[in-house]
Amino acid sequence: MTAREIVDRVRAGDLDHETALDLLTGAPAAEVDAALGAALDDQFDRLFRNGWQPAELHRAVARKGNPIQARLVAEAAAAFLRGKEPVDERWRAQIPKYQDKKENRIVRVDASLALLCELRRLPAIEILVPPPGTPDTTVHHHADRRILDRVRALLAKAEATDFPAEAESYSAKAQELITRYRIEEVTAPAVDVTPFARRIGVDHPYESEKASLLDAVARANSCRTVWSPELGFSTVFGYDADIDAVELLYTSLLVQANRAMTRDEPGRGRARVKAFRRSFLVAYAIRIGERLRRTAEREFAGHGDLLPVLRDREVQVHQAMEKVFPRTVRARGSRVDSLEGWESGRAAADEAELA
Structure with a gap:
């Protein structure tokens, strides 16, 4: 068999x-390099044209732990961009940085072949950011950068302090700032603003519990989430400024x-530590x-007069979610096997900075 035939059979x-x-x-x-390169280019082209953004695909591959494969994704994203207009700046900004490195050729062939097998299993997903060469007809309304910078600064202080009460104060201030901005946005003169979606990575371990935390943050800010565990991300639906706030808060929390x-977990027994962490995160998400x-x-x-407007926005967000995911399944809640972890998680959530 030729190299092309071998690759085609794979x-x-x-x-x-x-x-x-x-x-x-x-x-x-x-012959091998040409056959593998062409096959990978076909897969990358299929995925980038069918919803996958550079950062998402890079993350999906990088989480497997092979740096060669992660770099191949970065190279492919840069190559896919060339010669295409228009280019959405959100797509361009996601292209990962990489350094050219020389590897053993067999190791690279091995990594490329494994990556080909991995990519062929990935499905098309919803196009949230138009790929290069596609006109963007969606109007986006981003949050005021100054507000986000203030929220980011408050959350950075929450993450840095060793004093729980101080951290809680910063976090609470951040949520207050976000909510006040939402009030200003709702009361502002009407502009062409519609809900849309963004995918946020949910990493292992304890993906289910982390997805629950993201959902808790989203719901408090009039957003909705759909978790795709097999792909390692949740899709967050909402208004652009609200999603910005959700992503900042979730990351900080x-x-x-x-x-x-880590501070509170028991010091012995792998099973006990695992049960503690899972129970901790369940309690933490609920309390947050x-x-x-x-x-x-x-x-x-x-601002009781704003309730009809807020309800209308929530209806629009729900409709946007149902349009993309007409059939969703409610995930089963995680088991709580550690009372110590549950109580520690509740306590940590009370200490957490919401600023």
């Missing part, structure tokens, strides 16, 4: 990785949760959701 699922690698190592190098969890909703309700308390 793409079709008719040839296993080890057998294909043995066959390719005996074929002419130039996850940092704070990890710090508190309660606190965020309470903060938002307090800020909106004096």
Whole structure:
């Protein structure tokens, strides 16, 4: 068989990785490189044209732990961009940085072959950012950068302090600032603003619990999430400024949760530590959701006239979600096997900065 035929059989699922690698190592190098390169280019082209953004695909591949494959994705994203107009700046900004490195050729062929097998299993997903060469007809309304910078600064202080009460104060201030901005946005003169979606990575371990935390933060800020565990991300639906705030808060609260969890976890027994961490994160997500909703309700308390507008926005967000995901399944809640972890998670959520 030629190198092209070997690669085609791999793409079709008719040839296993080890057998294909043995066959390719005996074929002419130039022929192998050309066949693998063309096959990978076809897969990258398919995925980039069908919803995958550079950062998402890079993350999906990089989480497997092979740096060669991660670099191949970065190279492919840069190559896909060339010669295409118009280019959405959100797409361009995601192209990962990479350095050219020389590897053992067989190691690179092995990594490329494994990557080809991985890419062929990835499905098309919803196009949220138009790929290069596609006109963008969606109007986006981003949050005021100054507001986000202030929120980011408050959350950075929350992450840096070793004093729980101080961290809580910063975090609460951040949520208040976000809610006040939402009030200003709702009361501003009408502009062409529509809900849209953004994918946010949810990393292992404890993906289910982390997805629950993201959902709790999203719901407190009038957004909705759909978790795709097999792809390692949640899709967040909402208004652009609200999603910006959700992403900032979720990232910061996850940092704070990890710090508190490490501080409080029991020192012995792998099973006990795992049960503690899972229970901790379940309790943390529930309590954080309660606190965020309470903060938002307090800020909106004096603006009863805005309730019809807010309800209308929530209906539009829900409709946007159902359009993309007409059939969703409610995930089963995680088990709580550690009372110690549950109590520690509740306590950490009470300490967490919401600013």
